[in-house]
Amino acid sequence: MDPRVAPAQDSPAQAAAWIAAYRAAASPADVLAGSTDPAWTMVLEELAAVASNLAHARERVQRHAADIGTGFRIIGETDERPWPVSPVPLLIDTREWAGIAAGVTQRAELLETILADLYGPGTLMADGHVPAALATGSPYFLRPMAGVVPTGGHHLSFVAFDLARGPDGAWRVLADHLRNPAGAGYALENRLAVSRTLGGLQGRLNVQRHAPFFAAFRAGLAAQCRRSDPRIGLLTPGRFNPSYPEQAHLARYLGLLLVEGADLAAIEGQVYVRTVAGLKRIDALWRRLDPRLLDPLAFDSHSQIGVPGLIDAYIEGQVVLANAPGAGALESPAFSAFLPRLAERLLGEGLRLPNIATWWCGGAAQADHVARHLDELLIAPAFGPRPLGLPQGARTGADLSPAERTALLADMARRPQDYVGQEIVRLSTMPVVIGDRLEPRPFTLRVFAARDGEGQWAVLPGGFGRIGDHPEATAAMIGEGLWSADVCVHGPEPVAPVSLLTTTDSLHVRRNPGTLPSRVADNFYWLGRYLERGEALLSAIRVMLGNSIDVDGGAALDTRTVGRLVGLITGAGAAPRPDSLDRAALTQFARTAMEDESWHSVARINRLTRGISEGARDRLSADMVRLLEAPFPSHAGMLDRAGSLQRRYAAIAGLSAEHMVRTTAWRFHDLGRRVERAIALARATRLFGMAGASADDLSTLLDLANSQISYRQRYPTGLARVAVVDLVALDPNNPRALAYQTIRIADELSRLPVLSDDAMAEPQQAQAIAIRAAVETADARTLDADMLGDVERRLGLLSEAIARRYFLQGAEPLRAGGLTLA
Secondary structure (H helix, E strand, O other), X not given: OOOOOOOOOOHHHHHHHHHHHHHHHOOOOOOOOOOOOOHHHHHHHHHHHHOOOHHHHHHHHHHHHHHHOOEEOOOOOOOOEEOOEOOOOEEEEHHHHHHHHHHHHHHHHHHHHHHHHHOOOOHHHHOOOOOOHHHHOOOOOOHHHOOOOOOOOOOOOEEEEEEEEOOOOOEEEEEEEOOOOOOHHHHHHHHHHHHHHOOOHHHHHOEOOOHHHHHHHHHHHHHOOOOOOOOEEEEOOOOOOOOHHHHHHHHHHHOOEEEOHHHEEEEXXXXXXXXXXXXXXXXXXXXXXXXXXXXXXXXXXXXXXXXXXXXXXXXXXXXXXXXXXXXXXXHOHHHHOOHHHHHHHHHOOOOOOOEOOEEEOOOHHHHHHHHHOHHHEEEEEOOOOOOOOOOOOOEEHHHOOHHHHHHHHHHHHHOHHHEEEEEOOEOOEEEEEEOOEEEEEEEEEEEEEEEOOOOOEEEOOOOEEEEOOOOOOEHHHHOOOOEEEEEEEEOOOOOOOOOOOOOOOOOOOOOOOOOOEHHHHHHHHHHHHHHHHHHHHHHHHHHHHHHHOOOOOOOOOOHHHHHHHHHXXXXXXXXXXXXXXXXXXXXXXHHHHHHOOOOOOHHHHHHHHHHHHHOOOOOOOHHHHHHHOOOOOOOOOXXXXXXXXXXXXXXXXXXXXXXXXXXXXXXXXXXXXXXXXXXXXXXXXXXXXXXXXXXXXXXXXXXXXOXXXXXXXXXXXXXXXXXXXXXXXXXXXXXXXXXXXXXXXXXXXXXXXXXXXXOOOOHHHHHHXXXXXXXXXXXXXXXXXXXXXXXXXXXXXXXXXXXXXXXXXXXXXXXXOOOOOO
């Protein structure tokens, strides 16, 4: 075994050494250095048992996170980054957690009560307990929602809070997240990655599980719906949202339908999802879309990702939105300044989890306090958007330059209501692996609460920790953090192995994979077409390179054959036609067709497939996503690169053929492959298989159809045009033949949903049957270019018919005639 990765022989001794070295460097306020809890020793013993050193432990957990498919995107970046997970979890015992959970539940109930009044009778403002400017000054207060009773009866169904543990060990609330609370999926993925690394931890520490919380949340959403078996979706802004991978993971884990605004339609007070089987009613949406973009008719008219009429349906009680639009008004730091008094008034008790001390400068006394103690406070925007005096966001007063201080005080005098002053919070630290050592780093904790089926609050045991980069970071400096950590709530009592999976003796069997939105079918169809198109283009490039440029001891292809290959590649839009067919020109031509994304090259096709895979994470396996999103090969030679890519395409085809269940989504994927392959085969046969074709033409056609071995086994005596054309175009038993593709196309279309009950073929089905009949009745001896050109043209028309019938085409998916509204 490689000594670098071999586990320690004496894991207790190794763990003790790590802890001793760490405690020597950490402050007493550190969660490990100041703790006598034996759970920390058990964690490090588990690490020592699976890894020879801490760096290897970090690599292992990162590898597991990558296998799960965890990632995130920074705003402005096109590529996803790997999710950074620390191998050392944050440990909290059940007694301490009970206090946190009670504080979280109290806070969630307090915020619900305030929202009900804010959008209802408004007595808190009328009686002077809350300044009206807290609502009117917030961009997240939505006036159209005033007086609206939320469907399901609750403004809040899922909330998150950022907590900080001070040097004294007390927990305080840094921020409330009510609009689009993010991170629960990352907490789940952290748990998966760490548990795969430290498999014995659950049994040794009795770590509380996440599954009951998510089951309770799912039941809570269903309980708010009018139908007993509701259809629930997770409304996402799309794959370019920074937390889209998390949203896809949550939708898959909870069994929710992942939808975008374009997937939905509001018709006559009901909300429907556009599917390949018509419009299907949707009852609830867990939205991760900015509420101001939800409905261009109600809020921001410029929104292109919302659903016109959605808010009307919500007001009429036909769809549940979690959380209710407008809940984000309470996220503002300005509101935090009033929560302690509101808790006393509304709940009759103080906050169990206090805020960090906050002064809203809209009051004269508070503004004067902030100005006099500027060097001791963090100055932040009161309502989210940055005011003129803070062009770079929140700043500590002591760090301001003289010019910045002058500008800030001047703007605070003009618009004091735009600012808050907050105490500077020093954070406790926890161990994190830096290099091959444990080092203390400050952390914050995000916790989550959700309503269960009874309408009560359930709290996720743990959440996820964010770890800062700088050892002395304050709450203001930590930002999004450098690492994330699993948070394990542990105790002396065994934990039942609860899962979201059904029990083993469940009698409920289901073979229907569920609703397939038209957008997803479109993506799967074009994923198949792009993969097949890339493979065909690579085949043409490899034939051209291998037989006309880098020939070792063999004769080069005939110039006319090379010219036809060049025409095939240029016809695909992969590269401009070269000035000549000499070695240098063809080499540059091949390089363009492989790498130049300004043309429809292999690299561009790869980028398109990668984009589709990023938007279909909830329906593709991690292995498939990893293959689709792998970087472009960097081998020195083009033939090597082309070969590497073609093997990758073959692996993807194998996964789709052998690992994907034959659902409607798979049928669209396979349909896309067959349509693209049929078009390519018809074109190649027309170019290389007609009367007068040379031996080089016929050999090239066999290469392009990947049928050389089949032909040699069938006809060992040599090449004959009619035999080659029959094998490549008309043999229904050759999976690379045109005839085989037309049979599969007609078969797949016959299995897709139809909109009527008259058993008559829809237009796309009739077109496929006609194409299949034309190919099946053809004869290789009389097959000519005109017929092949007609087949190619009809395949293009068939693809357009498939798109009109099943995909999003402007308003056409509403398909007023023959709709099924379910």
